[in-house]
Amino acid sequence: MRTTIDLPNDLYRRVKLRAAMRGGSIREFVIDCLQRGLEEDGPQPLTDAATQLERRAASPVPGSTIQPDEDGWPVIARSEQPDSEKA
Structure with missing residues (x-):
């Protein structure tokens, strides 16, 4: 992935020097x-x-969430209404 960051000039010079030394x-x-x-x-x-975003991304069934049970194992729990049925 390509990204752009702004570095202070003195830090950039130090990074450039270290990279060249290596x-x-x-x-x-x-x-x-x-x-x-x-x-x-x-x-x-x-x-x-x-945590909420991670649970939504990992949820294999629309309208479900993954929650740990008493032993800490993930359990898929169905919500009361899928988002498509909510008014």
């Missing part, structure tokens, strides 16, 4: 730094909004 491109250096930074942070808890 013999790689700025792109490779930035990807490496982002991957290492994310790995160091470890998994982050989802916010309530992100």
Whole structure:
């Protein structure tokens, strides 16, 4: 995926220098730094909004949600009315 970010000039110069010192491109250096930074942070808890989006995306049946049962296993629960039937 291609994206654009704005970096302060001094940071960009440091990134460019480090990439050159490693013999790689700025792109490779930035990807490496982002991957290492994310790995160091470890998994982050989802916010309530992100959890809801994840449940909707994972729901195999329209109008259902995935919820853990008492043992923590996911259970598909049908909502009372599918969205198409709501007035």
